[in-house]
Amino acid sequence: MNPPAPLLDPELAAFLEGGVSINVGARDSHRIPTLARALGCRVSTDRTRVTVFLSRRQASPLLEAIADNGAVAIVFTEPHSHRAIQIKAADAREVPLDPGDAHRVEAYRQAFVTEVGRLGFPEPLIRALLAAPLEDLTAVAFTPDSAHLQTPGPQAGAPLAGAR
Amino acid sequence: MKLRADALRDCMDGAVPGVLCTCSADGIPNVAQLSQVQYVDPDHVALSYQFFNHTRRNVLANPRVAMILVHPWTARQYRFSMEYLRTETSGPLFECMRAKLAGIASHTGMSGVFRLLGSDVYRVLEIEALPGESLPAPARDLCLLAALRACSEAFSACGDLAALLEAALDGLARHFDLHHAMVLLLDAAGDRLYTVASRGYEASGVGAEIPVGQGIIGVAAREGVPIRIGHMTSEYTYGRAIRETVGQGVLADRLETEIPLPGLAAPGSQLAVPIQGPAGPLGVLFMESPAELRFTYDDEDAAVVFASHLGTAIRLLQADAEVPDELLPSAEPSVAGGRPVVVRHYTENDSVFLDGEYLIKGVAGSILWALLRDHLALGRTDFTNRELRLDPRVRLPDVSDNLEARLVLLGRRLEERGACIRLQKTGRGRFRLQVGCPLELADGPGKVATPG
Numbered sequence: 070m071n072p073p074a075p076l077l078d079p080e081l082a083a084f085l086e087g088g089v090s091i092n093v094g095a096r097d098s099h100r101i102p103t104l105a106r107a108l109g110c111r112v113s114t115d116r117t118r119v120t121v122f123l124s125r126r127q128a129s130p131l132l133e134a135i136a137d138n139g140a141v142a143i144v145f146t147e148p149h150s151h152r153a154i155q156i157k158a159a160d161a162r163e164v165p166l167d168p169g170d171a172h173r174v175e176a177y178r179q180a181f182v183t184e185v186g187r188l189g190f191p192e193p194l195i196r197a198l199l200a201a202p203l204e205d206l207t208a209v210a211f212t213p214d215s216a217h218l219q220t221p222g223p224q225a226g227a228p229l230a231g232a233r
Numbered sequence: 234m235k236l237r238a239d240a241l242r243d244c245m246d247g248a249v250p251g252v253l254c255t256c257s258a259d260g261i262p263n264v265a266q267l268s269q270v271q272y273v274d275p276d277h278v279a280l281s282y283q284f285f286n287h288t289r290r291n292v293l294a295n296p297r298v299a300m301i302l303v304h305p306w307t308a309r310q311y312r313f314s315m316e317y318l319r320t321e322t323s324g325p326l327f328e329c330m331r332a333k334l335a336g337i338a339s340h341t342g343m344s345g346v347f348r349l350l351g352s353d354v355y356r357v358l359e360i361e362a363l364p365g366e367s368l369p370a371p372a373r374d375l376c377l378l379a380a381l382r383a384c385s386e387a388f389s390a391c392g393d394l395a396a397l398l399e400a401a402l403d404g405l406a407r408h409f410d411l412h413h414a415m416v417l418l419l420d421a422a423g424d425r426l427y428t429v430a431s432r433g434y435e436a437s438g439v440g441a442e443i444p445v446g447q448g449i450i451g452v453a454a455r456e457g458v459p460i461r462i463g464h465m466t467s468e469y470t471y472g473r474a475i476r477e478t479v480g481q482g483v484l485a486d487r488l489e490t491e492i493p494l495p496g497l498a499a500p501g502s503q504l505a506v507p508i509q510g511p512a513g514p515l516g517v518l519f520m521e522s523p524a525e526l527r528f529t530y531d532d533e534d535a536a537v538v539f540a541s542h543l544g545t546a547i548r549l550l551q552a553d554a555e556v557p558d559e560l561l562p563s564a565e566p567s568v569a570g571g572r573p574v575v576v577r578h579y580t581e582n583d584s585v586f587l588d589g590e591y592l593i594k595g596v597a598g599s600i601l602w603a604l605l606r607d608h609l610a611l612g613r614t615d616f617t618n619r620e621l622r623l624d625p626r627v628r629l630p631d632v633s634d635n636l637e638a639r640l641v642l643l644g645r646r647l648e649e650r651g652a653c654i655r656l657q658k659t660g661r662g663r664f665r666l667q668v669g670c671p672l673e674l675a676d677g678p679g680k681v682a683t684p685g
Contacts, residue, residue, distance in 0.1 A: 094254030094264040102262055102299045104254035126364045144264040193368060197308035200366035
């Protein structure tokens with residue numbers, strides 16, 4: 070039996086790992102939502118798994134909700150183009166950082182500073198927004214079930230071409 | 234102290250977009266970036282409803298949501314726990330958000346995509362300041378309370394409406410660093426606003442009219458709510474639209490009887506605040522700036538208080554002007570020489586033309602016509618506000634109409650046109666007509682009638 074084809078194509082994987090705004094939502098056992106801003110993203114080489122990085126202190130209710138039921142929604146938004154992709158998964162769980170993830174977080178900060186710098190946001194503001202001590206970093210990994218276009222407009226919510 | 238929404242209004246002005254997480258009935262979360270968050274009161278905020286999407290479906294099924302806002306100066310993040318209450322599709326909140334959204338849409342290249350279907354009102358249950366790095370908040374370069382105090386003191390010292398309007402526009406420039414502003418008053422018939430004073434424009438535009446409901450000034454008057462736009466949009470600018478509303482009715486309306494509304498060619502920010510009276514707005518105070526995001530929620534608060542003081546002062550002076558000082562005997566009318574000026578009046582809309590050039594219409598036009606007729610027939614030069622109010626020839630739309638404002642408007646128009654006719658204030662509720670040239674009065678389009 071062949072493994073299923075990955076939901077994400079290479080272009081989309083590169084988009085998720087770029088200088089985009091990343092927000093992760095989850096909900097507790099009473100269906101009360103919570104969310105946190107992520108500090109970067111890693112897509113596995115076979116593009117079936119996605120890992121996002123978070124500040125543990127900022128995301129503690131989110132991590133508790135994920136531990137409870139594993140349901141997540143993550144929106145990746147490119148500020149200058151408004152292009153936005155929402156990914157959903159049911160199997161999210163907190164995982165340790167891989168070697169190299171701390172570098173990924175730092176590379177992400179630089180990419181995001183560059184991206185929103187084009188829109189006039191000052192670097193110190195963005196650095197403060199994305200700051201977190203190394204020991205505070207954690208990761209959440211999941212297998213995407215769906216990916217939807219979220220760019221504002223009538224097409225918002227449409228499944229991506231190639232998405233299941 | 235518990236964090237409340239009023240302390241975080243700067244976060245709602247949208248420099249960094251807010252993010253909302255909702256959850257469906259079957260437990261699937263959904264995240265959406267917000268285009269607009271509107272402060273309602275310390276315990277409520279409103280979000281724009283523009284599309285029927287996952288967010289909409291979810292809040293109707295499960296009202297609990299989470300929202301993150303970022304402070305635009307400090308970068309501090311705030312997580313709001315909220316509960317959806319209702320959707321408003323008309324009224325002040327809706328109109329205020331609709332006007333703002335049009336500005337946001339234009340700024341972000343989303344015109345034609347963003348259209349407000351409703352204002353979703355949420356109760357704020359809890360706000361959490363997230364741990365993390367933050368920058369110091371910059372101090373404001375002017376103190377709004379001190380500016381308000383100075384203006385309020387200046388208002389109290391004004392003895393008549395003309396002085397009050399000057400003090401208001403002076404105060405905005407000196408104390409608030411706002412150099413483009415105008416005051417418009419509501420015609421008592423309630424369907425139009427007329428410009429009675431302005432500052433910072435090439436032409437004063439005094440006498441220019443706007444229908445209630447049109448543009449941010451007209452919407453502010455209709456809804457009785459401040460409208461503040463940080464990114465200007467053509468949707469709410471004036472100009473052509475005003476012209477289009479002029480009917481193709483009577484002859485006088487087809488003549489050039491429009492005074493263009495003043496305004497910046499490329500405004501970045503605008504703020505229109507109703508001047509409240511006891512039974513609805515008396516008019517609108519309008520301010521603009523070439524800079525984007527010039528007005529904050531705090532500026533809006535200050536402008537509302539400023540306009541409230543201005544409204545109270547206008548009403549006090551109005552009541553005062555209806556009780557004239559004792560009438561002095563009329564000065565001898567001076568006999569002026571030179572070429573006569575033809576003053577033509579059209580009854581349909583009380584428009585008045587001097588030597589074929591439009592001067593004024595409406596109530597101010599009927600006042601001038603009555604004054605000139607009495608002047609030529611009876612030799613009178615001194616008049617009181619009270620007699621004008623009782624004069625059946627002066628078509629005041631309502632007993633509450635601000636007659637003094639009409640006289641200020643008429644006086645300014647005569648000055649700006651360099652006319653040989655002037656109004657001079659001679660005391661409380663009294664004024665003198667000064668005529669520096671021979672006049673010929675003509676009623677309607679026909680031949681010049683031989684004046685008395």
